Amino acid sequence: MRIAMLSPIAWRTPPVHYGPWEKVASLLTEGLVKRGLDVTLFATKDSLTHATLHAVCAKGYEEDPTIIPKVSECLHISELFDHADAFDIIHNHFDFLPLTYTGLTRTPVVTTIHGFSSPKILPVFRKYNKKTFYVSISEADRNPDLDYIRTIHHGIDLAEFDFQPHPEDYLLFLGRFHPDKGAKEAIAVARASNRKLIMAGIIQDETYFNAHIKPVIDGDQVTYLGSIGPEKRNEVLGKAAALLHLINFDEPFGLSVIESMACGTPVIAVNRGSMPELIRDKENGFLVSNIQEAIRAVDRISGIDRAFCRKTVSDHFTVDHMVDNYIRVYEKICEMTKREDHRPWGFYRILSDENTFKNKKITVYPGKRLSLQRHQHRDEHWFVVSGKGICTLNGAENRLVAGQSINIPRQSVHRIQNDGIKNLVFTEVQTGDYFGEDDIERLEDDFGRN
Structure with missing residues (x-):
């Protein structure tokens, strides 16, 4: 099975x-390659993969302000569809x-919908509903x-995360510093609980950050680490008493929760959103409705079995689980x-x-x-295209190699x-009226189909 992964x-x-999204595409790609599947990753040129990398854009447009995003996106997507029939x-x-x-190719396309940024994008999904295949990342x-072919929760590589x-x-x-993600609410809960708060992530909404976050960062009770890489993320997650995920929107999934x-x-x-699909209330965390309930949950956090938190992920949210489920989807679509x-x-x-x-x-x-055969219509x-063979035509044998052709009247x-x-x-290439x-009239056949 040849898979084109569009990151x-x-x-x-x-x-x-x-x-x-890039993280999930990477985890899935590497997991499929480990299973022996033939995967081509369409991503930026500086991407790292054990798959075949196919790239036309040097780097991510969020990492280089001189790049015009729409130009890169058009070049990137069209490059894949220029080669679509190879997959x-x-x-x-x-x-x-x-x-x-997708109307330009007969190759089936499955889209993992990582969330809806706005209801205004839905008309595009509606137009291609039933013409392509959709995977949701949570039931919520x-x-x-x-229509969805399946819900597949994200999986992570447990080896990247040490149990503490x-x-x-x-x-x-x-997480991102944006009103949706509840950074301001996390500060309120930490202050009321008299706990130190470490904050990390990209600043997506600078106005929000400057108004509600920056003024309270003192390096003592509230510390901001910026955007952190995998090693630091593993450290700060493992040493934390609890992660505060006090969202103000319906979270499609939430990778940081399972991490x-x-x-x-x-x-x-x-x-x-998806929080009830990831968190079992009072067993691996707490599901709350407001800041007051979150403050009470902090006082009870020591009662949570941290080993059970780890087990939740190993049982349900690993890369292997995710890869298994996507392979089943691929096989179903191919069938x-x-x-x-x-x-x-x-x-x-059939081309x-x-x-x-x-x-x-x-x-x-x-x-x-x-079989030895003939057609009437x-x-x-x-x-x-490749290889070599012998074509028998009305009793005469014709040697054919790559680049040669023959007419069969x-x-x-x-x-x-x-x-x-x-x-x-x-x-x-068949031409005719049927x-x-x-x-097919079989005159001789090695497999008993005359």
Whole structure:
């Protein structure tokens, strides 16, 4: 199975600091490669992967202010669709824009919807509903107007997160500084609980940060670390008494929540969006409705079993779980779209099927041959792409190698045999008035299909 993985290009894949969509695309890509799948990652040129990297954009546009984002996005997405027919599955992590290219290829496209930035983007998803496939990242983030092939929760690499059974006494905010994420509320809870608060993440809304966060950063009770990389994230998550996730929106998933629990650190979260799918109230954290409930939860945080927090992730939210589920989705999509028809001698793929012609790509395994046959309603033209074989046409044998072709007139008796040690691949263009499989009259067949 050949998979094209389309990652966003706001950041490198995987990101150095922030970049949750790029992070998931990376984790999935590397997990699939470990399973032996043929994956091509479409990402920035500075991306790191064990897959085949295909890139046209040097770096993420969030990392270089001279880059015009829309220009990079158009070049990046169109590059994949220029090569779409080389793949069995295209997996889109780039939101809605790539959907507008899907009519240009017969390769099935599955889109992981990482959340809806605005209801105004829904018309694009609605237009391509049933024409492509959608995966939701939580049951809470499903839109009733769309059909989904499956919900697949994100998974993380547990090896990146050390279990810490004995935390320090501080609380932690880890996320974007934006009103949605509840940084201001985290400060209020820490102050009321008389706990130190460490804060880390990118500043997405500078007005919000300057008004509500910056004035209270004193390096003592409230400390701001900036945007942190994997090693520092592992450290501050593991040593925290609790992660405060006091969101003001319906969180589609929340990677920081499972990363925190992977370290054994419980999470106090507002009960919105996907939080009930990740947190079992009073077992691996607390689900709260307001600041007052969050303050009370801080006083009870020592009662949470940190080993159970870790177990929650190992049982449900690992890369292996995520990879298993996506492979099942890929297999289901391939079966539903069935681009290849397998036979005892090899397989073929229909490249185009029109009223006046049909085009196939045919692969014959070494040592195998098709039946000796003829057609009443169509002519065929064969062009060898790779490998070599012997074409028998009305009793005469013709050696064919890559770059050579032969015409097969209707009613002529013919067959092709792969006498090489590699697959024989050729295209077959059919012209005529009928292209059904029942137009094949088999005169001899190695597999008993006469």
